[in-house]
Amino acid sequence: MSTAQPWPLKEAIALVESLEGRDVDGPVLFETGYGPSGLPHIGTFAEVARTTFIRRAFQQVSDRPTKLIAFSDDMDGLRKVPLNLPNPELVEPHLGKPLSSIPDPFGVDSSYSAHMNRRLREFLDEFGFEYSFRSSTDVYTSGGFNAGLRILLQRVDQVLAVILPTLRPHKRAGWSPFMVTCPDCGRNLSTSVTAYHPEDDAVSIACDSARWEGAVGCGFTGQVNILDGRAKAGWKVDWALRWWTFGVHYEMYGKDLIESAALSKRLVQVMDGTPPIGLFYEMFLDEDGRKISKSVGKGISVDGWQAYAPVESLLAFLYQNPRKAKRLHYDVIPMFVDQYLKQLTDWSGQDEQARLWNPSYFYFDRDLPRPAWDTSVNYTLVRNLAVCLGKDDADLVLEYLKRYDASVGSPAHADLAKDLIRGAVAYDRDWEADKRVKKAPSPESVPALLALADAVEAYVGEDSEAMQGLVFDTARAHDLEPRALFKTIYQGLIGQDRGPRLGSFFLALGQAESAAALRALAG
Numbered sequence: 001m002s003t004a005q006p007w008p009l010k011e012a013i014a015l016v017e018s019l020e021g022r023d024v025d026g027p028v029l030f031e032t033g034y035g036p037s038g039l040p041h042i043g044t045f046a047e048v049a050r051t052t053f054i055r056r057a058f059q060q061v062s063d064r065p066t067k068l069i070a071f072s073d074d075m076d077g078l079r080k081v082p083l084n085l086p087n088p089e090l091v092e093p094h095l096g097k098p099l100s101s102i103p104d105p106f107g108v109d110s111s112y113s114a115h116m117n118r119r120l121r122e123f124l125d126e127f128g129f130e131y132s133f134r135s136s137t138d139v140y141t142s143g144g145f146n147a148g149l150r151i152l153l154q155r156v157d158q159v160l161a162v163i164l165p166t167l168r169p170h171k172r173a174g175w176s177p178f179m180v181t182c183p184d185c186g187r188n189l190s191t192s193v194t195a196y197h198p199e200d201d202a203v204s205i206a207c208d209s210a211r212w213e214g215a216v217g218c219g220f221t222g223q224v225n226i227l228d229g230r231a232k233a234g235w236k237v238d239w240a241l242r243w244w245t246f247g248v249h250y251e252m253y254g255k256d257l258i259e260s261a262a263l264s265k266r267l268v269q270v271m272d273g274t275p276p277i278g279l280f281y282e283m284f285l286d287e288d289g290r291k292i293s294k295s296v297g298k299g300i301s302v303d304g305w306q307a308y309a310p311v312e313s314l315l316a317f318l319y320q321n322p323r324k325a326k327r328l329h330y331d332v333i334p335m336f337v338d339q340y341l342k343q344l345t346d347w348s349g350q351d352e353q354a355r356l357w358n359p360s361y362f363y364f365d366r367d368l369p370r371p372a373w374d375t376s377v378n379y380t381l382v383r384n385l386a387v388c389l390g391k392d393d394a395d396l397v398l399e400y401l402k403r404y405d406a407s408v409g410s411p412a413h414a415d416l417a418k419d420l421i422r423g424a425v426a427y428d429r430d431w432e433a434d435k436r437v438k439k440a441p442s443p444e445s446v447p448a449l450l451a452l453a454d455a456v457e458a459y460v461g462e463d464s465e466a467m468q469g470l471v472f473d474t475a476r477a478h479d480l481e482p483r484a485l486f487k488t489i490y491q492g493l494i495g496q497d498r499g500p501r502l503g504s505f506f507l508a509l510g511q512a513e514s515a516a517a518l519r520a521l522a523g
């Protein structure tokens with residue numbers, strides 16, 4: 001193998017190296033984290049997708065079984081009501097409480113976080129990702145974190161020694177690794193820890209808003225046992241507690257969490273554990289190049305992508321180098337759909353070694369059937385065809401595509417073809433139609449258009465190269481630059497300066513229809 005490697009494979013090899021000489025009991029464990037304070041967004045999804053790519057690469061370099069935990073921090077307290085939720089007045093009175101103790105603003109599930117967790121699972125399932133979902137609240141209340149919580153309480157001085165120097169001086173006095181839920185008012189953002197009692201597995205707290213002024217404390221003071229879900233660890237400590245408890249070997253994280261991850265790793269060492277490895281990734285940017293914020297939910301969602309393209313094409317977008325910031329807006333969709341289709345097409349002609357370099361290798365479980373696309377029909381062609389036909393009837397577009405390549409209608413291609421046409425028609429309607437202005441040809445190009453119409457109609461055969469040649473021949477015969485004639489046709493038929501290969505396009509549209517369209521354009 002060459003020194004350069006697909007990035008998931010590079011990560012998998014680093015993971016194998018990090019496990020050398022260690023006792024690994026059970027599967028190699030990957031983890032992703034989700035904060036259910038809002039609806040799952042593309043960043044959450046991206047983390048699971050990319051981690052899954054690495055898991056699949058790991059199968060190439062190791063026989064060890066793997067497992068992915070998708071962890072939801074649903075015991076975290078809610079600081080503010082996100083903007084994109086219904087019925088904010090239902091949520092407002094519960095600010096400062098754990099997400100799992102707040103009602104579902106959608107009125108569907110048992111709690112705020114139960115709703116968000118379900119939505120996350122639904123969209124991960126749609127991609128067939130294999131994962132084991134864990135709710136923070138469930139693990140805490142069932143005592144799953146008790147052993148780690150005890151160690152953290154016994155070694156609280158060491159924990160403080162790691163974290164306090166990283167905080168601003170005025171924050172140091174009130175900081176504690178534990179966020180205790182007030183037994184009277186149920187908030188965990190309003191309490192502060194005033195003393196530690198490791199011998200009793202307990203701390204003393206005051207519900208005085210000292211930790212966060214947004215949650216008004218009820219005034220409770222007293223000693224509270226921290227086990228069995230009465231307390232959680234604060235961020236950074238919580239991350240370390242998860243890693244230590246589950247024995248996580250690999251977790252990636254956003255660039256904004258580099259410092260948190262470094263501290264959490266030190267805390268795992270304080271607990272005599274071995275921290276995981278994992279790369280950090282760059283953030284997604286909106287159409288103006290700003291970071292996409294979780295609470296505002298700008299940019300494009302998984303649903304938004306799916307409205308315009310086969311949903312798996314999103315994986316082609318996410319496969320790009322995770323260390324480069326990516327603009328995530330609707331205008332990136334066509335390019336990545338065509339990349340995705342090309343990857344599927346390339347696959348069938350590749351041997352095992354070449355396939356490792358095909359990004360779609362990592363999109364699908366190797367033991368399950370994968371979509372096939374052995375045709376040069378792509379998103380661009382489908383969109384242009386739909387525009388030229390002026391119809392948004394998906395069945396009709398499919399009929400035309402079958403003239404270009406009959407295999408588009410085969411059982412192996414049918415589902416993807418339908419999905420592609422549906423998305424392309426919707427994309428054009430929502431994002432392109434307004435921008436498109438069809439232009440009338442210049443008087444001097446009219447004879448060439450008429451001659452080309454005759455030539456296209458008279459042509460006998462199915463060779464798109466030969467058809468393409470007709471455009472060049474006609475231009476030269478009329479003393480026109482071929483480029484100018486192409487542009488005239490694109491502007492006239494699809495309202496763009498550039499377009500599909502006309503040879504293929506005329507075959508798809510049909511010779512008689514193409515000739516009629518050219519004559520109509522000539523006026």
Ligand SMILES: [Zn+2]
Nearest residue numbers: 182185207218
């Ligand atoms: Zn209270």
